[in-house]
Amino acid sequence: MEYIQQQFDVNFSFGVFFSRHLFDPANTCLSAFLESKASTAFQKKLLVILDGGVAASHPGLAEQISRYLGQVRGFQLAPEIITIAGGESVKNDLPLLFSLVDAIDRYGIDRHSYVIGVGGGSLLDLVGFAAAISHRGVKHIRIPTTVLSQNDSGVGVKNGVNYKGKKNFLGSFAPPAAVFNDSTFLTTLDGRDWRSGMVEAVKVALIRDAAFFEWMEQRAAALTAGDMPGMEELIYRCADLHMAHIGGGGDPFESGSARPLDFGHWSAHKLEQLTNFALRHGEAVSIGIAIDSVYSCLLGWISESDMHRIVSVLKQMQLPVWHPLLEKQDGKPSPVIAGLEEFREHLGGQLTISLLKAIGKGAEVHHIDLDLLYKAADICKNLQ
Amino acid sequence: MEYIQQQFDVNFSFGVFFSRHLFDPANTCLSAFLESKASTAFQKKLLVILDGGVAASHPGLAEQISRYLGQVRGFQLAPEIITIAGGESVKNDLPLLFSLVDAIDRYGIDRHSYVIGVGGGSLLDLVGFAAAISHRGVKHIRIPTTVLSQNDSGVGVKNGVNYKGKKNFLGSFAPPAAVFNDSTFLTTLDGRDWRSGMVEAVKVALIRDAAFFEWMEQRAAALTAGDMPGMEELIYRCADLHMAHIGGGGDPFESGSARPLDFGHWSAHKLEQLTNFALRHGEAVSIGIAIDSVYSCLLGWISESDMHRIVSVLKQMQLPVWHPLLEKQDGKPSPVIAGLEEFREHLGGQLTISLLKAIGKGAEVHHIDLDLLYKAADICKNLQ
Known part of the structure; x- marks a missing residue:
């Protein structure tokens, strides 16, 4: 038997820029990036997909984007800014996915051109996937507009849509060409989006960075009340930790079973x-x-006082720490806890759950004691 | 403005195995590969998508595959071998693509499990794309069954389907987990498939390896007549050159405009x-x-005698060297030659066409002289 071994490395690199008023003509952050990518030999193209909710909160935004991008040297902006709904429901809409593919085709977006998504994490997931499968991958730029997408999903390397009720069943790993975080978009978020977006910062601090957790403990009330400089710092530090994990963890495209960044996510x-x-x-x-x-505490991995510190930060952020679906329903298993096996299937391979060895230090288990888990849920109920 | 740079390398590696009678119980090539990937912690799964044309030419093949894969330790074979049509038409069938995605879901193929495609290049392109977008990429194994797929597309890193009449508009770069080339499948190819598959070997020899071209010159008649050991050597050498280009060329996922392996392909x-x-x-x-x-010759890049050697090898392989669509049609441009711009759009960026500086040495141009091209076509007409 003869045999040939193929072997190569592909380098991926992209910048995440933190700015304000991105589409103000005086702000050259985005235009300078694009112009640095221009070619003297041919004109590149730009196509913008905009979140309708963001557009509604920022009157005149589409026109401002058109004016700004219409003047970037070396680039031709598509004649329409495509505005679609935002929110999770856009990920359940395969015809919408193909309408974006059609627009990429119609406006001649090739592998040297850029699709720019402006919106929350769901819209960016959809746009990134449409770009990834068109022409075997056209470049995409993300402009996340929520706390959650600016500090977490928007700076990562995944995209995807839901398929037949299965979250992210269709998708790919496709790093963006660049990410632009503009805190101006956060000023119009509703309270729930503002607050709930902080939770990925709590998560990544708990598994990676005790000092960052302490920083949030001290500022939780102010952050919750709308402290913008605090929020900008929170987003920067969270994005930085998230990116360091992806870039430095050795498995950016998740070929193994470990998912430390999924701490708290199996039930979520x-x-x-x-x-x-x-x-x-x-x-x-x-x-x-x-x-x-709480489960980590019941295993004896973290102290009761640390467990209370964690729950207290979440409560100060006015976030829930329990839900009735965590209880047995008429003697039947909690449907959330019954979903553990589904979580394993999605990741594939052995069940792998992230827990805490300490504040700032994650660890993994391959087995969950269901009695202990119900006990943990019961403690959460009493702590809420 | 703050800024974080993300940067990482992803290593891709896969083996291409050359064997005969792959599903013979005595042949451990495939089973040993799979068993080397087994886990003690959990069972992995296998799903086979088989080309119906290949199944028809090899009676009992599906049963043989089931028996063989059913006994691989650490793996569970899906309860059906999915048989679909082969040939280019399968790439025009989006519902078929989604039916494969559904099968991946139904049989619990996760990111540790394998989808195995057995068939020609079109089937492998379709199966590879279905695998690439499911769960953000499940592993796939290619078992190419034609000369063309064994020496070229099957050992590469691309997949894709056609969309609204545009060839490979939807697709991705997703290296296989392994490729198994079984020359037994070649014994039932029809004459046109046997002969036309050799052309990618002529192509890669012309741009990369003069000695390989001379080897084919000497054996063209025997190869065309069905010399199997010769064909096995041709496939091995062609696959090796193709893989060396992808792995050693520095741009495996084609982020630039250069496509030396596309020599002869813009018009094709x-x-x-x-x-x-x-x-x-x-x-x-x-x-x-x-x-x-011929165009390279008209530019003065290769000699007239080398040009005749090339045309002669193609004719000895009983392959066409001209087509009426290369002529002006009622005074209007040749529709093939008018397609140059479409070719540029598919690749994106500047027009980049591979030509020959010598036998064994490709070179690129960014401009084509249309008068000279019509002259080249006319010479081909007279040489046929």
Whole structure:
């Protein structure tokens, strides 16, 4: 038997820029980036997909974007800014996915051109996937407009849509060409989105950075009340930790089973789905962090006082730490806890759950004691 | 403005195995590969998508595959071998793509499990794309069954399907987990598939390896007549050169404009499409190689005698070197030559066409002289 071994490395690199008033003509952050990518030999193209909710909160935004991008040297902006709904529901809409593919085709977006998504995490997931599968991958730029997408999903390397009720069943790993975080967009977020977006910062601090957790403990009340410089710092530090994990963790495209960044997420995914997304992602993760922290405490991994510190930060952020679906329903298993196996299937391989060895230090287990888990849920109920 | 730079490398590696009678119980090539990937912690799964044309030419193949894979330790084979049509038409069938995605879901194929495609290049492109977008990428194994897929597309890193009449508009770069080339499948190919598959070897030899071209010159008649050991060597050498280009060329996922492996392909894609795939891919590429070689000669890049050697090898392989669509049609431009711009759009960026500086040495141009190109086509007409 003969044999040839193929072997190569692909380098991925992108910048995450933190700015304000991105589309103000005086702000050259985005235009300078694009112009640095221009070619003297041919004109590149730009296509913008804008979140309708963001457009409604920022009157004149589409026109401002058109004016700004219409003047970037070396680039031709598509004649329309495509405005679509935001929110999780856009990820359930395959015809919408293909309408974006059609627009990429119609406006001649090739592998040297850019699709720019402006919106929350769901819109960015959809736009990133449409770009990833068109022409085997056209470049995309993310402009996340929520706390959650600016500090977490928007700076990562995944995209995806839901398929037949399965969250993110279709998707790919496709790093963006660049990410632009503009805190101006946060000024119009509703309170729940503002607050729940902080939970990924709590999560990544708990598994990676005790000092950052302490910083949030001290500022939780102010952050919750709307402290913008505090929020900008929170987003920067959270994005930085998130990116360091992806870039430095050795498995950016998740070929193994370990998912430390999924701390608090196994129950969260199920809670979102079972409540038909009445719970925000961040709210569901808050409940997930609470139960997994209490479970870590019951295992003897973290102290009772640290467990109370964690729950207290979440409560100061006015986030939930329990949900009735965590209880047995008429003697039947909690549908959330029954979802553990579904979580394993989504990741594939062995069940792998992130827990806490200490504040700032995650660790993994491959087995969950269900009695102990129900006990943890019961403690959360009493702590709420 | 603050800024965080993300930066990481992803390593891709896979083996291409050359064997005979792959599903014979005595052949451990495939089973040993799989068992080396087994886990003690959990069972992995296998799902096979089989080309119906191959199944028809090899009675009992599905049962043989089931028996063989059913006994691989650490793996569970899905309860059905999914048999679908082969040939280019499967790439025009989005519902078929989604039916494969559904099967991946139904049989619990996760990111640790394998989808195995057995068939020609079109089937492998379809199966690879279905695998690439499910769960953000499940592993896939390719078992190419034609000369063309064994020496070229099957050992590469691309997949894709056609969309609204545009060839490979939807697709991705997703290296396989492994490739198994079994020459037994070649014994039942029809003459056109056998002969036309050799053209990618002619192509890669012309741009990379003069000695390999001379080897084919000497054996062209025997190869064309069905010399199997010769064909096995041709496939091995062609696959090796193709893989060396992808792995060693520095741009495996084609972020730049250069496509040396597309020598002879700009006109071929258009010829296939315009003839509604009555021309095989290899036949169309043969015509494309002829015209681009003659054009290289007219530029003074290769000698007239080398140009004749190239055309002679193609003719000895009983492959076409000209097509009426290369002529002006009632005074209007040749629809093939008019397709140059479409080719540029598909690749994006500047027009980049591979030509020959010598036998064994490709080179690129960014401009084509249309008068000279019509002259080259006319010479091909007279040489056929």
